[in-house]
Amino acid sequence: MHEEHVPEGWELVAPHHLPLRFEMDEEGGEPVTGVRSLKELVHRVSGGPETTPREDAGLAEVLPFPFLDLVGLEEVKQGLMLALVNPDIGPVLVFGPPGSGKTTAVRALHPLLPRVPRSLCYYGCLPSDIEEGGPDAVCPACAEKHRRGEPLAVMEPARLVEVPFPVRPEELWGTLDERAERQGKFRLRRGLLAQADRQVLFVDEWTRYEAPVQEAILEAAAQGFYRLQRGGLSAAFRAEFLLIATANTARGLPPWYQMDRFGLRLWARPVEAQARARLWSRVRAWRRHPRRALQEHQATVHELRQDLEAARERLRRVRIPDALLHQAEGAFARLAIPSTRAWLAWVEAARAHAAAEGRETATWEDFRAVAAMVLRLRRPEALQRFQETQQPDDPEVLTALEQQIVDSR
Numbered sequence: 001m002h003e004e005h006v007p008e009g010w011e012l013v014a015p016h017h018l019p020l021r022f023e024m025d026e027e028g029g030e031p032v033t034g035v036r037s038l039k040e041l042v043h044r045v046s047g048g049p050e051t052t053p054r055e056d057a058g059l060a061e062v063l064p065f066p067f068l069d070l071v072g073l074e075e076v077k078q079g080l081m082l083a084l085v086n087p088d089i090g091p092v093l094v095f096g097p098p099g100s101g102k103t104t105a106v107r108a109l110h111p112l113l114p115r116v117p118r119s120l121c122y123y124g125c126l127p128s129d130i131e132e133g134g135p136d137a138v139c140p141a142c143a144e145k146h147r148r149g150e151p152l153a154v155m156e157p158a159r160l161v162e163v164p165f166p167v168r169p170e171e172l173w174g175t176l177d178e179r180a181e182r183q184g185k186f187r188l189r190r191g192l193l194a195q196a197d198r199q200v201l202f203v204d205e206w207t208r209y210e211a212p213v214q215e216a217i218l219e220a221a222a223q224g225f226y227r228l229q230r231g232g233l234s235a236a237f238r239a240e241f242l243l244i245a246t247a248n249t250a251r252g253l254p255p256w257y258q259m260d261r262f263g264l265r266l267w268a269r270p271v272e273a274q275a276r277a278r279l280w281s282r283v284r285a286w287r288r289h290p291r292r293a294l295q296e297h298q299a300t301v302h303e304l305r306q307d308l309e310a311a312r313e314r315l316r317r318v319r320i321p322d323a324l325l326h327q328a329e330g331a332f333a334r335l336a337i338p339s340t341r342a343w344l345a346w347v348e349a350a351r352a353h354a355a356a357e358g359r360e361t362a363t364w365e366d367f368r369a370v371a372a373m374v375l376r377l378r379r380p381e382a383l384q385r386f387q388e389t390q391q392p393d394d395p396e397v398l399t400a401l402e403q404q405i406v407d408s409r
């Protein structure tokens with residue numbers, strides 16, 4: 001088999017950045033019906049804006065806690081869904097005090113993940129590689145398969161690939177395949193980053209990892225590929241994943257230069273008292289019969305998945321009128337945020353919001369609705385203040401937006 005033996009310097013994947021795409025489920029499923037507001041749907045099924053669960057420890061060990069049973073966490077739920085609609089917003093950070101339900105919320109996302117192509121090949125070759133780069137863009141074995149008309153991939157629900165702690169560099173990047181080496185063959189084994197290609201990469205408690213690990217993950221997330229060189233072998237592995245991380249504010253937030261990479265910074269707000277009874281009853285039902293709790297939501301989850309698919313489809317057509325874009329530029333300038341990434345993330349999040357609300361033209365409301373989750377804690381001084389007050393600079397962000405509207409009248 002030629003895929004067993006990689007000639008020196010041979011590259012598996014064209015090292016260009018392909019935008020991350022969640023492909024539509026072509027086969028089966030009912031047609032996507034009626035467009036509704038994502039926010040409305042979340043509110044309807046989870047009982048409206050509320051407060052946060054008190055504990056997340058141990059809830060999601062075996063089966064994920066039902067996404068729709070998460071009490072409160074409205075912003076976290078909405079933000080995670082926007083990220084599924086438009087991965088161009090960039091990586092997601094869910095931050096909050098310990099026990100605020102961050103980890104549970106991310107793991108609960110699992111049933112809502114889109115179907116994506118899973119490569120049948122050791123090197124992760126996909127049909128889209130051939131569509132974009134011809135037969136040379138895949139490994140020789142896959143080029144041959146393609147010639148014979150055999151499939152290179154199957155469609156499967158995306159997985160939540162969790163980075164273990166601690167993680168060894170070779171787990172993350174990959175290494176020489178020792179089993180093959182013993183047989184006198186040389187090949188590189190894909191690491192977690194490459195295994196997460198087209199999937200969701202979840203890093204729980206981001207700040208406990210070492211800086212080189214954090215940098216490698218952020219870099220791969222930004223580039224969509226990474227390069228591995230071991231013992232004369234070199235390969236570029238595709239790693240187009242959606243990165244979702246959590247940060248426990250009791251340990252502190254990531255440093256500013258890392259924070260800037262996160263397109264969405266979702267705040268799992270501290271607990272309020274009123275919702276605890278409801279939270280308790282849901283957690284109890286879950287602990288007694290986890291499967292039943294999940295099954296109760298099956299129909300709604302199915303509906304929500306379809307809405308997300310429809311929103312992803314619609315996203316390509318969502319336009320932003322020039323005047324609106326100027327308005328947003330003005331508000332952004334008022335905040336004096338020293339980051340172009342922040343601006344791009346804001347525009348992409350507004351487009352995703354419009355798509356999720358069933359519109360093809362973005363409005364000021366789309367920019368406003370996502371402003372805090374994208375633009376908070378973007379300035380070094382706001383980040384510094386958060387360490388002391390545990391309050392993000394949301395009021396300043398929203399005031400800048402209001403001022404912009406008032407002054408432009």
Ligand SMILES: [Zn+2]
Binds near residue numbers: 140
């Ligand atoms: Zn291949």
